[in-house]
Amino acid sequence: MAAVDTIAAGEPAAGPAQGRPRRGAGRRDGFTPWRWLILVLAGVYFLIPLYAALRFAGWGSFGSVIHQSGFTDALGLSVRLAVITTVITLALMLPTAVYVHLRLPRLRRLLEGITILPIVIPPVVLIVGLLQVAPGFLKGTSYLLALEYVVLAMPFAYRSIDAGLRSFDLKTLVEASNSLGAGWSSTLRRVVLPNLTTALLSATVLTVALVLGEYTMASLDLYQTFPVWIVVFDQTSGPISVAASLLALFVTWLFLLAITMLGGRQARRTGGGEVALFSVARRDTGRTS
Amino acid sequence: MTANTAKGTGAGTGASGAAKATGAGRAAGAVGPAGPPDGAGAHVSLQNLSRFFGAVRALDGLNLEIEPGELVALLGPSGCGKTTALRILAGFESADRGSVLVDGRDMSAVPAARRDMGMVFQSYSLFPNMSALDNVAFGLRMRKKSADQRRSQATELLEMVGLADQARQYPHQLSGGQQQRVALARALAIEPSVLLLDEPLSALDAKVRVQLREQIRSLQQRLHTTTLFVTHDQEEALSMADRVGVMRDGRLEQVAAPSELYARPATAFVAEFVGTMNRIPGELEADGRVRVLGATLPIKGERPGEPSGLMDVLVRPEDLHLAAVQAGSGIVTIATFLGSLSRISVLLSGDITVQVDVPSAEAPAPGTPVEVTMGNTPVLVTTRH
Numbered sequence: 001m002a003a004v005d006t007i008a009a010g011e012p013a014a015g016p017a018q019g020r021p022r023r024g025a026g027r028r029d030g031f032t033p034w035r036w037l038i039l040v041l042a043g044v045y046f047l048i049p050l051y052a053a054l055r056f057a058g059w060g061s062f063g064s065v066i067h068q069s070g071f072t073d074a075l076g077l078s079v080r081l082a083v084i085t086t087v088i089t090l091a092l093m094l095p096t097a098v099y100v101h102l103r104l105p106r107l108r109r110l111l112e113g114i115t116i117l118p119i120v121i122p123p124v125v126l127i128v129g130l131l132q133v134a135p136g137f138l139k140g141t142s143y144l145l146a147l148e149y150v151v152l153a154m155p156f157a158y159r160s161i162d163a164g165l166r167s168f169d170l171k172t173l174v175e176a177s178n179s180l181g182a183g184w185s186s187t188l189r190r191v192v193l194p195n196l197t198t199a200l201l202s203a204t205v206l207t208v209a210l211v212l213g214e215y216t217m218a219s220l221d222l223y224q225t226f227p228v229w230i231v232v233f234d235q236t237s238g239p240i241s242v243a244a245s246l247l248a249l250f251v252t253w254l255f256l257l258a259i260t261m262l263g264g265r266q267a268r269r270t271g272g273g274e275v276a277l278f279s280v281a282r283r284d285t286g287r288t289s
Numbered sequence: 290m291t292a293n294t295a296k297g298t299g300a301g302t303g304a305s306g307a308a309k310a311t312g313a314g315r316a317a318g319a320v321g322p323a324g325p326p327d328g329a330g331a332h333v334s335l336q337n338l339s340r341f342f343g344a345v346r347a348l349d350g351l352n353l354e355i356e357p358g359e360l361v362a363l364l365g366p367s368g369c370g371k372t373t374a375l376r377i378l379a380g381f382e383s384a385d386r387g388s389v390l391v392d393g394r395d396m397s398a399v400p401a402a403r404r405d406m407g408m409v410f411q412s413y414s415l416f417p418n419m420s421a422l423d424n425v426a427f428g429l430r431m432r433k434k435s436a437d438q439r440r441s442q443a444t445e446l447l448e449m450v451g452l453a454d455q456a457r458q459y460p461h462q463l464s465g466g467q468q469q470r471v472a473l474a475r476a477l478a479i480e481p482s483v484l485l486l487d488e489p490l491s492a493l494d495a496k497v498r499v500q501l502r503e504q505i506r507s508l509q510q511r512l513h514t515t516t517l518f519v520t521h522d523q524e525e526a527l528s529m530a531d532r533v534g535v536m537r538d539g540r541l542e543q544v545a546a547p548s549e550l551y552a553r554p555a556t557a558f559v560a561e562f563v564g565t566m567n568r569i570p571g572e573l574e575a576d577g578r579v580r581v582l583g584a585t586l587p588i589k590g591e592r593p594g595e596p597s598g599l600m601d602v603l604v605r606p607e608d609l610h611l612a613a614v615q616a617g618s619g620i621v622t623i624a625t626f627l628g629s630l631s632r633i634s635v636l637l638s639g640d641i642t643v644q645v646d647v648p649s650a651e652a653p654a655p656g657t658p659v660e661v662t663m664g665n666t667p668v669l670v671t672t673r674h
Contacts, residue, residue, distance in 0.1 A: 169412050175381055176414040176472075178401040180428035180479060190427075194418035 050249075053242050061243035068240060074229030077142060081225065082211040084146040089157045089207050090200065092150070097161045098192060101170050108162070115158040118151050123216045126151060145223050149211050156206035164199020205259050212252055330358040330515030331392045331482035333378065338387035339539075340373050347373040348384070349539035355483075358513040360506070361544075362526035364562070365536035371519045372487060374536075378517060379485050380404045391482060402431075404483075407476030407514075411488040413468045415460040421447060421471045422456040428479035446474040449508065466497035473505060477512065484509065484516040490525060502529055523563050527551070535559045555590055557671035560603045567609065567643045570673065571602040579670050582663055589667035603669040606632060606646040610662045617658040619643075624652050635661055 065071060100107050118126065130148055131139075138144045170192070177187040193200075218225040224232070226248060234241035333355040340348040348370045355361045363371035376382040378389055380401030389396045396404060407428075415424050425443035434442070447453045450470040460468055469489050476484060486505070490498045506529045509516050520526050526533045527547040534544040535558070543555040554560035561568075571581030578585050581602040611633060619635040622642070631652035633645045643661060653659055 168417060169414070172410050172412050172414045173416060175379075175401070176408065176410060176475075177416070177427070178381075179379060179404075179406060179408040179485075180475065181402050181405075181431035182427070183402050186431060191416055191418075195416070 050246070053246055057239045057243040057246060061239045062247065065240055065244045065247060068233065068237075068244075070224065070229050070233070071244070074224050074226045077223065078212055078226035081142055081146050081149060082208045084143065085149040085153060085211050086204050086207045088146065088150045089153045090203060093154065093157045093161055093203070094196075094200070097158060097165055098170070098188075101162075101165045102174060111158070112162070115155050117155075119155050123152075124220065127217055127220055142223070145218060145221055145225075148217050148221070149207075149214065152214065152217070153207040153210050156210065157203040160199050160203035160206060161196065164196045164202070167199075168195055201259050201262065205256055209252060209256065212248065330513050332357050332390075333483055333515055333517070334390040334393075335374065335378065336388045336390065338374060338377060338384045338389070340370070340377065340382065340384050346539050348377070348387075351387070351536075351539065351541060353534060353541060353544065355515055355517060357515055358510075359531045360509055360516040360518060360529060362518040362520055362530035362533045363536055364520060364523055364526040364533050366562070367521060369536040370539040371521075371536050373539075375485055375487055375517055375519045378483070379406055379408055405479065405481055406483045406485055407479055407481035408485040408487065409469065409472045409476050409489040411491055413460065413465065413492070414472055415463075415468055415475070417460050420457050420459055421452060421463065424460070424471055425475045425478050428475065432479065443474075443478060446478050447471070449477075450474045450504065464497075465493050466501055469493065469501060470504070473508070477508065477514070481514065484514045486516065486518040488520055491520070491522070498525075505529065527563070533563075535562055537562075553589075554669065557590070557603055557669055560590075560669050565606055565644060567604045567606065568601045568671075569604060569637075569641065569643060570639065571600050571670065573598055573600050573670070579668065581668070582661055584663060584665070586663070586665065587667040588670055590669045599673050600670045601673045603671060604643075604663060606644040608663060608666070609643060609645040610664070611635070611645050611647050611651075611653065612660045612662070613653050613657055614660040615658060617660040619659050619661050621653050621655050621657045621659055624655055626652075633659075635659055637661065 096111070100111055127148060130144075130151070134144055134147070138147070173191050173195070174187055177191045182190065213227060214225070215227040215231065219228045219231070226244075230241050230244050230248070233244065333353075335351055335353040338348045338351040339346070351370070351374055353361070353363075353374070363374060365371050373382060377384050378396075380396070380399065383397070391404075415421075416427065419427065422440070422443050425446050426439040429439040429442055444453060444456060447456050450473055452467060452470055452474070455463060455467060455471075460471070463471065469492075472489070489505070490501055493501065502525055518526070518530060527550070530547060532544055532546055533550050535542045535550065537558050543550060543559045545553075545555075550559065551564050554563060560566050569581055571579045573579050574585060578587050579600060579602055580586075586602075607630075619637045621633055622636050623634040625632045625634075626649060627646075629649060630646045631649045633647055633652060635643050635645060637643060645661060647653075
């Protein structure tokens with residue numbers, strides 16, 4: 001949608017708006033049978049296990065899942081952990097990433113390296129380390145596990161926010177905002193955050209998905225989170241535990257879908273990138289560096 | 290906006306006379322008298338500014354006065370410190386030495402957000418999450434204006450830059466030129482004491498660039514906003530500014546009205562940076578004059594370091610003369626038609642090519658033997674390359 005120019009000066013609508021290729025144009029032509037084949041194969045690969053699980057569990061099990069002992073507590077704990085982890089992660093990562101982008105761009109590489117460590121280091125090492133340094137009042141509370149999850153979520157959250165910050169000219173926008181009389185809090189609230197919604201949603205999606213699916217740390221630390229409960233319950237009733245797994249899967253899917261659609265709508269309005277799970281698509285502006 | 294006293298009558302620049310004011314009236318005529326009232330711009334004084342980035346000296350004792358309502362362009366090659374000077378004035382960088390005064394007030398301790406300076410950036414700087422109207426109204430919002438006031442003022446500004454119909458569009462729906470016009474409206478909306486333009490046209494294509502530069506100039510003259518304009522494009526600087534400061538290595542080589550700068554460059558650097566300049570080998574005589582192309586001429590401007598010897602003489606194409614002579618020492622290689630004038634490249638002995646402007650009607654064809662001569666006016670000399 002090239003900008004319509006109706007002004008008297010008659011300036012041609014040149015620039016980024018026009019130079020942008022129309023989305024989807026010419027793409028459909030290349031949708032060959034090969035692609036269909038791959039799509040079908042991948043679909044079969046993913047859907048057959050789901051179907052098998054569904055058959056094994058039977059429709060009846062779904063209704064009885066919520067009446068099982070421990071279900072509500074486990075789900076409640078997982079949701080609480082997801083919320084706490086997301087809040088702490090964003091509160092830590094957002095200011096850090098913004099600050100590094102604006103003031104210490106040379107440290108960006110280093111920070112990237114640091115934030116990837118939790119993926120490299122085995123979870124057991126992280127747990128033992130954290131237990132060593134964690135203050136006593138945290139032990140046994142859900143906050144301790146949330147802190148462990150914050151560490152685990154760091155690589156994903158940082159990457160999302162970093163990609164979001166790179167998708168627009170942060171420095172120039174902040175300076176423009178300053179020159180117009182906005183202080184730091186106004187600039188963050190009205191300029192930086194609104195342009196990071198996609199990235200923040202993406203970070204949230206990843207963090208929540210990670211917390212809702214994490215098993216190792218929770219079971220090692222003896223927390224009965226939802227995934228742990230499923231495994232434990234599996235020993236009592238196979239079909240119901242499978243039904244619970246499927247339920248968890250669908251709920252997580254719906255949740256991710258909702259966030260993605262939310263981000264997509266925002267992105268379409270402002271021309272920004274859409275939510276992708278590991279990064280944010282680059283904004284298509286004619287920035288110069 | 291602070292109530293300033295000076296109303297620009299004593300702008301002190303011969304160039305900003307009645308002729309240009311008429312031009313502004315014509316260009317802005319479509320808008321009518323509804324625009325913001327003629328404010329009086331602030332007086333800006335940059336005093337002895339120095340700024341180091343590690344061992345690199347970005348600014349080295351820069352001094353510049355900008356009169357109220359004046360548009361001064363800082364022109365120079367990349368890395369000459371012009372952007373640093375602008376950013377120090379804006380409050381985005383601090384000077385290691387020296388001071389910035391606006392209407393006599395020291396701005397060193399004033400943060401960028403309180404300096405009351407509108408800025409248009411080189412890269413597109415509109416807030417992507419806001420419509421054109423909201424972008425323009427942003428500064429007014431920060432000044433706690435009411436919603437009605439913001440809307441009416443922002444709409445007025447958008448009308449001034451000819452984009453009233455695009456008020457609801459988001460930046461990504463606007464062309465590059467439109468975005469920069471919205472950015473200009475946004476900067477002017479706060480009725481800034483100083484307008485800062487950091488190469489605002491460099492990302493645009495040639496045609497839009499020329500249109501926008503006329504629009505900026507006419508708005509600036511109408512609003513009488515003191516303006517500092519940074520550019521590496523001499524055509525932009527010469528066509529828009531009341532005065533142009535040519536910078537090199539963190540210093541100002543010369544500050545003068547465009548015509549003055551072109552006709553009487555103070556240094557060889559300015560002479561070569563502004564307009565087209567020929568370098569012709571000459572020899573310094575003992576009497577302080579220079580012998581070049583068979584003539585002996587007085588020297589103006591900087592004296593070369595050595596009392597005598599081989600020098601380069603700097604001459605503009607229009608100050609050279611051509612005569613088609615069968616036994617001429619030069620030969621025409623290229624003739625470029627420029628309209629009423631043609632620019633002729635002549636190959637002289639010693640593998641030197643000079644460019645000479647002649648009326649197109651008298652332009653010799655390539656291959657013609659010619660004699661190149663020069664008038665008897667003083668010339669600039671510089672050390673030989």
